[in-house]
Amino acid sequence: MSQGRPEVIAGRLLQSVSDFAAIGATPAGGVNRQALSIEDRTARRLLAERALARGFTVFQDDAANLFIRREGRDATLAPLLIGSHLDSQPTGGRFDGALGTLCAFEVLEAFSDAGVETDRSIEIVAFTNEEGSRFSPGCMGSMAFCGAGRVEDWQADDPVFADELKATLQALPEAEIRPTGHVVSAFVELHIEQGPVLERENVPIGIVTGIQGTKWLEVTFSGEAAHAGTTPLAFRKDPMAAAAVAIARMQEEIMPADQEARLTIGRISTEPGSINVIPGRVAFTIDIRHPDAAALAAIERRVKEQCHAAGRRWGCDAAIRSRLDMPPARFAPSVTAVIADTCRSLDIRSRTMVSGAFHDALYVGRVAPSAMLFVPCRNGISHNEAEFVSDEHIVTGARVLLGVAQRLSQGQFHGSG
Structure with missing residues (x-):
């Protein structure tokens, strides 16, 4: 041919x-x-x-x-x-x-x-x-x-x-x-x-x-559902407040400190999801990425520290589950x-x-x-x-x-x- x-x-x-x-x-x-x-x-x-x-x-x-x-x-x-x-x-x-x-x-x-x-x-x-x-x-x-x-x-x-x-x-x-x-x-x-x-x-x-490398984490803050209008601050165990603090700190610290780092909150859910109820549970996903394995592991540690600290501040339990770990x-x-x-x-x-x-x-x-x-x-x-x-x-x-x-x-x- x-x-x-x-x-x-x-x-x-x-x-x-x-x-x-x-x-x-x-x-x-x-x-x-x-x-x-x-x-x-x-x-x-x-x-x-x-x-x-x-x-x-x-x-x-x-x-x-x-x-x-x-x-x-x-x-x-x-x-x-x-x-x-x-x-x-x-x-x-x-x-x-x-x-x-x-x-x-x-x-x-x-x-x-x-x-x-x-x-x-x-x-x-x-x-x-x-x-x-x-x-x-x-x-x-x-x-x-x-x-x-x-x-x-x-x-x-x-x-x-x-x-x-x-x-x-x-x-x-x-x-x-x-x-x-x-x-x-x-x-x-x-x-x-x-x-x-x-x-x-x-x-x-x-x-x-x-x-x-990519790591996907699922963070769940568990607090106590309560009436939005009758529960004073001192009596609240508010997982939404904990989530908001943790997310804000991650966004302020992770990517600004390292131009190669990536952090994304892609999904968030609340229970019971009512406008006038303090949530009893808030869950969200975190996508973190970095080309260096050691840096990626350090970011994961910092993210977990921030989440646990936010949970303690608002009287909530913080559970963190790994959904993907790709070096x-x-x-x-x-x-x-x-x-x-x-x-x-x-x-x-x-x-x-x-x-x-x-x-x-x-x-x-x-x-x-x-x-x-x-x-x-x-x-x-x-x-x-x-x-x-x-x-x-x-x-x-x-x-x-x-x-x-x-x-x-x-x-x-x-x-x-």
């Missing part, structure tokens, strides 16, 4: 992004395509049908991770894995996750158009439930892939998840179901930055060298170097950066050399229907991913770190 030069077909890729954005489209221009929903299954079917039409192999694993494989010439070599996810937030954007999956599919199409034979097989993956908006935890598919979580446990904990997982697997009967987890040579994930740095600096490609991840230099070399060869400006959000690559990086490349998004807005990536940046990202895949799919690549 004569081999040509593989090239990204811009019109085809941009139409593909538009086609998938129509699945679960919202009136405000975003998408609602939550994990294992009918909309998610529709997107998976469209991707599978396009893959089968090109002669690629389609299969799923027990976690409903969807794989598309283009065969290489040497079946003894572990395949290269590229891709991301297709699920979204309830009011998500059209690019988060889907862009990485569709750019990966464009890579396979470009190779096939040019008749290129790669040494390694190349597989696209659309991981299950990266977002974690409908089922918890997020990154379920990649966690199962690397052995960090068990599908059986999630099914046992959530019957709805078990039913929807079964329905999703059955919705693609032409895709063989294989055991979860198989050896890959490397993994590369293209994603929107979800931050303002690349746009602000007018840099089209971010080479992601790692992901900052910082460092991506493989052998893969980030290939991304940098590809950008130089294409005369595309790039910069290294650490991801503030976690992604499937964080987990896959535990079992295979992995890295990410970012493209800019307007104003850094993501998890929002206003999320936007320019056509130019979409095509540039796909061109870099294609060049990276060309290099990593050759037999001589043996990246180990």
Whole structure:
């Protein structure tokens, strides 16, 4: 077979992004395509049908991770894995996750158009439930892939998840179901930055060298419900007052003291939730992040100290439960170097950066050399229907991913770190 030069077909890729954005489209221009929903299954079917039409192999694993494989010439070599996810937030954007999956599919199409034979097989993956908006935890598919979580446990904990997982697997009967987890040579994930740095600096490609660590805590202050109008201050055990003090102190101290620290109070609830009753219970979540493990642990200790001090001040018990503890991840230099070399060869400006959000690559990086490349998004807005990536940046990202895949799919690549 004569081999040509593989090239990204811009019109085809941009139409593909538009086609998938129509699945679960919202009136405000975003998408609602939550994990294992009918909309998610529709997107998976469209991707599978396009893959089968090109002669690629389609299969799923027990976690409903969807794989598309283009065969290489040497079946003894572990395949290269590229891709991301297709699920979204309830009011998500059209690019988060889907862009990485569709750019990966464009890579396979470009190779096939040019008749290129790669040494390694190349597989696209659309991981299950990266977002974690409908089922918890997020990154379920990649966690199962690397052995960090068990599908059986999630099914046992959530019957709805078990039913929807079964329905999703059955919705693609032409895709063989294989055991979860198989050896890959490397993994590369293209994603929107979800931050303002690349746009602000007018840099089209971010080479992601790692992901900052994340801890999720759930804080519950338990006091004593009482009448709002008849209970003097001296008799109050007010968990809302304790929560307000703790939150204010955290916001005043944590991020102002460290520009790399992130602290977010994402959810708060009260019981009984009546306008004229002092709450008996107040609970809220804390998301803390930092690229350094020691600094992250120090922030967690300080947060706990502040919460316990606020509880004592207002006569309330403070219970703190860990919901997620994800250490910082460092991506493989052998893969980030290939991304940098590809950008130089294409005369595309790039910069290294650490991801503030976690992604499937964080987990896959535990079992295979992995890295990410970012493209800019307007104003850094993501998890929002206003999320936007320019056509130019979409095509540039796909061109870099294609060049990276060309290099990593050759037999001589043996990246180990």
